[in-house]
Amino acid sequence: MSGAQRWRRIVGRRWSRRVATVGALAGTGVATLGVAASTAAAVTFARHVVTPARHKPDDLEILQVGPHRVVFSRTPDSVVPGRYGVWTDGGRGHFRVGEVLEDVAPDDGKGVRPRAEGRVTRELLGVDAGVPRPGPARWNQYYWAGDPGRALGLPHVELLVPGEVGPLPVWDVPPAGRPDDADEADGAGGADWAVLVHGRGATREETLRALPLLHRLGLHCAVPAYRNDADGPPSPARRYGLGGTEWHDVHSVVQHALDRGARRVVLVGWSMGGAIALQFVARSPLAAHVAALVLDGPVVDWRDVLDHQARKNGFPVGLGRYGMALLGHPWGRRLVGVDSPVDLSQMDWVRRAEELSLPVLLVHSAADDYVPAGPSRRLAEARPDLITYVAEDRARHTKEWNVDPRRWEDEVEGFLTARLGRG
Incomplete structure (x- = not known):
């Protein structure tokens, strides 16, 4: 049986014709490999982009643990200065590390001794769960672990806010000096809210780094999970819309804030959370209530990001673009399995x-x-x-706070003080 015959058996003649039509949108990459093979590869690429990663593998080794220091394998993350968190025991353990105390590069293997792997020694700042010990671990930029109360000592309530596809878990963190159930409609002190939106595949813990500053500035903070998060409601397809659907969940949370008396809202977004925030201000009827955006490592052009990821992972850029075309096509999106077409041009x-x-x-x-x-x-x-741009040259993705917390907080405080009159 030929490849074309096998393809028709899988998707049917009608779908074969439709996929060929979509394939024509992607150009030479499809023509070179053939519609069936290239479509299968493009669908795999596109599905990876929109499928939530429920399990993330460990990415470094703990080599030694002392009273005030930890020795790690040398990785692109473990050598960067700053403060970071480390998960152990499949996420059940967590500790925090600070500056690099020693950085030993790998032996070049040209000497008499066998090649030696590199290692990095960092200061141990605190243990949140479990006991640090040698073994596999996973690096994280969240730094803190748990909820706002456990991690930061901030009073908060876990709410369920009605959303388009189901109830949205939300950390509700009132501003300093205001009880959880205060009516905020009667004064300006609690009238400004911040809605904090984490990135693709991340959790609400990603936002914890920003909460102490925003709390100190008197902002009432809402930190939602959104559809297809591990703790958020699933959409029918259980796949991301890359911001094109998740903004509805931010809409629900902003409506909740307005119902509680909010007059102005600041949106704070990391990575895909930035894409979600931008879709909200472009498409939500509540956008008029937003006073400003704070975006950290945001996705402002998905096509640029996906081209980069294709090149980085050795995937043909032409096939990656074919996958992007499938995401936005009325027929192709069904092959990928998203709830609705994902229009990357928007x-x-x-x-x-x-x-x-x-x-x-x-x-x-x-x-x-x-x-x-x-x-x-x-x-x-x-x-x-309109845009105040803060460049950094050492931090990896969404780790600008980690490399220089004081600078990050000073920039955010100065920006919000100028826009909201707080400080």
């Missing part, structure tokens, strides 16, 4: 720069090898009247 904010109407603080590191900073920089250059 998420290209470099192209849509003139549509922005809100002040934006945009923090992005040139060393970000997951979401390249190029589109963020070009967006800032296109709208210097």
Whole structure:
């Protein structure tokens, strides 16, 4: 049986014709490999992009543990200065580390001794769960672990806010000096809210780094899980919309804030959380209540990100673009299995720069090898009247706070003080 015959048996003649039509949108990569093989590869690529990763493998080794220091295998993450968290025991254990005390590069193997792997020694700042011991571990930028109460000592309530596809778990963190159940409609002290939106495949813990500052500035903070998170409601397809669907969940949380008396809202987003925030201000009828955006390592052009990821992982860029075309096509999106077409052109904010109407603080590191900073920089250059751009050159993806917490907090505080009159 030929490849074309096997393909028709799988998808049927009608679908074969439809896929060929979509394939024509992607250009030479499809023509070179053939519709069946290239479509299978493109579907795999696209599904990987929109499928939540429930299990993340360990990515480094703990080699030694002392009273005030930990020795790690040398990785691209473990050598970068700053403060970070480390998960152990499949996520059941967690501790925090600080600055690099010693960095030993790998032996080049040219000497008499066998090749030696590199190692990095960092200061041990605190243990949140479990007991650090040698073995596999996973690095994280969250630094803190748990909920706002356990990690930071901030009073909070776990709410369930009605959402489009189901109840949304939300950490509700009232501002300093205000009880959890205070009526905020009667004064300006609690009238400003911040909604904090984490990135793709992350958890609400990603936002914990920002909460102490926002709490200190008197903002009432809401930290939602959104659809297809581990603790969020599933959509019918159980796949991400890359911001094109998740903004509805932010809409629900902003409506909750307005119902509680909020007058102005700040959206704070990391990575895909930035894409979600931008879709909200472009598409939600509640966007008029947003006073400003704070975006950290945001996705402002998905096509640029996916081209980069294809090249980084040795995947043909042409097939990656075919996968992008499938995501947005009425027929192709069914092969990928998303709830509705994902229109990546609507998420290209470099192209849509003139549509922005809100002040934006945009923090992005040139060393970000997951979401390249190029589109963020070009967006800032296109709208210097609205965008305050904060460049960094050492931090990896969404780790700008980790490398320099004081600078990150000073930039955010200065920006919000100017826009909201707080400080």
